[in-house]
Amino acid sequence: MQQAAAPSSVVAVSDLVVTLGGRKIIDGLDFDVRRGEILGLIGPSGSGKSVTMRAIVGLLPHTSGVVDVLGRDYASLTRSERMQTERNWGVLFQQGALFSSLTVQENIEFPMREHLDLSPSLRREVARIKLDLVGLPATAAQRYPSELSGGMIKRAALARALALDPQILFLDEPTAGLDPIGAGKFDELIVTLRDTLDLTVLMVTHDLDSLAAACDRIVALADGKLLMAGTLAEMRASDHPWLREYFHGPRAHNLEG
Ligand SMILES: Nc1ncnc2c1ncn2[C@@H]1O[C@H](COP(=O)(O)OP(=O)(O)OP(=O)(O)O)[C@@H](O)[C@H]1O
Secondary structure: OOOOOOOOEEEEEEEEEEEEOOEEEEEEEEEEEEOOOEEEEEOOOOOOHHHHHHHHOOOOOOOEEEEEEOOEEHHHOOHHHHHHHHOOEEEEOOOOOOOOOOOHHHHHHHHHHHHOOOOHHHHHHHHHHHHHHOOOOHHHHHOOHHHOOHHHHHHHHHHHHOOOOOOEEEEEOOOOOOOHHHHHHHHHHHHHHHHHHOOEEEEEOOOHHHHHHHOOEEEEEEOOEEEEEEOHHHHHOOOOHHHHHHHHOHHHHHHOO
16 A cells, blocks of 8 residues: 655655565565654665665666655656756765776766766866865875775765765665774764755664664664664664564674663
8 A cells, every 4th residue: 555755754665566586575665764864774684775775766676666755756757857856866885886997086076977067177176075075185086996995985985975965865884894983983974964964864774883873763674574663762672583683682782771
């Protein structure tokens, strides 16, 4: 059954089914992302978190159901309407997915070239502002991704995701591969950006510290279905075996007390 998007929903996923290679990966999923929140998407490995994110941003087709972004059903849009809608979101893929043959500056400029009609000098200027926003020095602009640390790659990819001043950020495991201090700083950066740029954020994560430090709400998936949606406190109070193990297991010691 399809649900009407709540007024505050920036993303509303209704009865989503995604079938890949003949297998139902997402199986009747419902959840929404509310304006201004940072929503953490969790679940066991292979439960369909990345597929869900890719289906929302139109990189994977869905078999049935509705993905409504900013009040529009993405699947029903024309090509030019999709281009317009895509300007409203930025995506940070796992491992950053920067173009290795382009400098950081060129990577950040890439979405601007695709979507905006800016002069080269204005593009350069905007790219420098985005670099500054994510806490990278101006000297990083001329470097290639292979010359950056893992943390710098994440920040550069975040700068690229912010290139078009999006309303929504989609982040796929943003702190994976970062040391705990770097991961903590990245969480802080996401919260600061959300607050200063009025962003709404959907973050796929396995990182319990990120859930505690950055996320307002959490959606848990299992086998492509919604397990539970709620706050960290509500998740921690759940009796569901996977949620109990996840939120009260040995790795959850920072959340205790
Ligand atoms: N393009 C594809 N074609 C076929 N199957 C796919 C494709 N992409 C993902 N899958 C399958 O879909 C399932 C869910 O994958 P997904 O990457 O969404 O999991 P996840 O919850 O993000 O896992 P992890 O936490 O390990 O990153 C997996 O079984 C995966 O093999």
